[in-house]
Amino acid sequence: MQYRQLGNTDLHVSLICLGTMTFGEQNSEAEAHRQLDYAVAQGVNFIDTAEMYPVPPNGSTYGKTETYIGSWLTKQPRDKLIVASKIAGPSRANDNQNYIRGGSRFSREQIIAACNASLKRLQTDYLDLYQLHWPERQVNFFGQLGLTALDEADDITPLQESLEALQTLQQQGKIRHFGLSNDTPWGVMECLRLQRELSLPRVVSVQNPYNLLNRSYEVGLSEISLREQVGLLAYSPLAFGLLSGKYRTQPWPEKGRLTLFERFKRYTKPKGFEAVERYAEIAEQAGISLTALALAFVNQQSFVASNIIGATTQEQLKENIASVNVRLNDEILAQINAVHAEISNPCP
Numbered sequence: 001m002q003y004r005q006l007g008n009t010d011l012h013v014s015l016i017c018l019g020t021m022t023f024g025e026q027n028s029e030a031e032a033h034r035q036l037d038y039a040v041a042q043g044v045n046f047i048d049t050a051e052m053y054p055v056p057p058n059g060s061t062y063g064k065t066e067t068y069i070g071s072w073l074t075k076q077p078r079d080k081l082i083v084a085s086k087i088a089g090p091s092r093a094n095d096n097q098n099y100i101r102g103g104s105r106f107s108r109e110q111i112i113a114a115c116n117a118s119l120k121r122l123q124t125d126y127l128d129l130y131q132l133h134w135p136e137r138q139v140n141f142f143g144q145l146g147l148t149a150l151d152e153a154d155d156i157t158p159l160q161e162s163l164e165a166l167q168t169l170q171q172q173g174k175i176r177h178f179g180l181s182n183d184t185p186w187g188v189m190e191c192l193r194l195q196r197e198l199s200l201p202r203v204v205s206v207q208n209p210y211n212l213l214n215r216s217y218e219v220g221l222s223e224i225s226l227r228e229q230v231g232l233l234a235y236s237p238l239a240f241g242l243l244s245g246k247y248r249t250q251p252w253p254e255k256g257r258l259t260l261f262e263r264f265k266r267y268t269k270p271k272g273f274e275a276v277e278r279y280a281e282i283a284e285q286a287g288i289s290l291t292a293l294a295l296a297f298v299n300q301q302s303f304v305a306s307n308i309i310g311a312t313t314q315e316q317l318k319e320n321i322a323s324v325n326v327r328l329n330d331e332i333l334a335q336i337n338a339v340h341a342e343i344s345n346p347c348p
Contacts, residue, residue, distance in 0.1 A: 001043025002324055004305050006082070007204025008229040009177055011128060013082050015299055016321050017046040017233065019310035024064030025054035026257070026312045032068040035317055040076070042321045048207070048233070048308050050086035050133055051118050052100065056261055057088075059099035066121035074123050083122065084129035084233075086181060086207075087114040089136050106136045106157045108165040115169050130166065130175040131207055134182040141182040142266070145348055159190060163200040170201055179205035179233070185220040188230055203230055205305060210234035212243055212279055212294050213272050213347040215340060222303045231305025234298050238309075239267040239347060242276055243294035244316075255312065271346035278339045286332050295323035297336060 002015040018039045023032040036047070053065035066085065073083070088104040091097035101110055115130060136157055140147040169175045178201050180187060191203040206225070210217045210232060217232060225232050238244050240257055247268075252259045258268060276290075283293040298307045311317035328336075 002299075003045075004231070005229075006129070006305055007177065007179075007231055008202070009204055011082055011177070013046040013306045014044045015304075015306060015324055016042075016044055017048050017084075017306040017308045018044050019235065019308040020047065020049045020065050020069060021053045021055040022257075022310055022312050023049075023054055023068045024061050025056070026255070026260075029068045029071065032065075033072045034314065035311065036069070036072050038314065038317060039321065040081075044321065045080065046082045046084070046306055048084045049122075050088065050131075051114055051121075052086075052088040052097070052133065056263060057097065062099055063117070063121050066118055070121050070123035078124060082128040083124065084131060084179070085118045085122065085127055086131040086133035087111055087118075089132065089134040106132060106162040106165075108161055108168070111162060111165040112169065115174055119174060126173055127175045129177050129179055129205065130169065131179040131181045131205070132162065132183075135180075135184075135187055136162075137187075139182070139184055139187070141184075160194055160198065160200070163191065163194055163198075166201050177201070177204045179203060179207060181207035181233075183208065185224055188221065188224050188228070192228060192230075205231050205233050207233040207235055207308070209236045210298060210301075210304070211237050211239045212297060212336065212340070213239045213267060213275055214345055216345050216348050217303075222301075225303035232301075232303050233306050233308055234301075234304050235308045236267075237295055237298045237307050238291065238320075239272070239294075240264055242267045242272060242347075243279070243290060245276070245280055245290040248273075248276065248280065257312075267347045269347055271343055275339060275343040275346050278343070279336065282332060282335045282339070285335075286328075288326060289319065291319055292323050292326045293328070293332075293336075295320060296326035296328050297333075299323060299326075300328060300333075 003012040006013050138150050138152045166178045195202045246253050280290045283290045309320040
């Protein structure tokens, strides 16, 4: 396993992070524990979760992922692991998430309540990284493009209040560091500005999507990551499984996420499937799997602090973690970039 510094902290996280959003929906508690055991045995020290997991979210499963991790975490040497969780932002689109404190916001009261509840479910005294899952303000995230107007509530929580709440949690020893997720260059720089001017906690990471079908992080945010030491925690590196190749032919796998849940349409676009075929050709020529190609590409980016993989089977988990041993040469990278130049970010 390889390890990289998390932001400007003294933490070094494994290049592969175990994502857990299937725990409690597609994976049972016993399966979750097997995944955790195997990942740690392979040198993974970084586990990422969220209060709203599993996904797709609903009131009946809310918090179940953290609970599964918590029952495992009590039997582990806590100081050897880096555990991250997230507070959910306000519900978006047609998602009714009023079961999360009546509609989650980033007020001081809600941040502190959410963190305390996560700690209880996880059965731990502290989180190494606590993240704002998506901004409370209006932003073009989750595949949305073209932000042209700010349609925000009048009572949106000031970012300063949110950072002050996170500072309180730090002072109480309940979190070590904080990060953003599904955020923008403006959001990251505003957090850094407030930190410098008001001595508030410093953002150390950004958890955003990054994969061969969505390299939009490279526009703006990658420079911030490198210059400001705010590393990317890349999620969806396999584009919800599209880059594993399992959706290249019909019928789709019976237990595949895109088969089970029709709501996930972010990556099921014609140009996305076209790009997958092009990348599959490159992988075949290189003598590696499409999965290995896609994950190795993310692993090799200098602005990536950790690559958040997810799996529903042990076989998938083994292949995903083994990607740390795959190195793409300049010729393969040039071929990838040639496809990207023709089919740029088909699934943002």
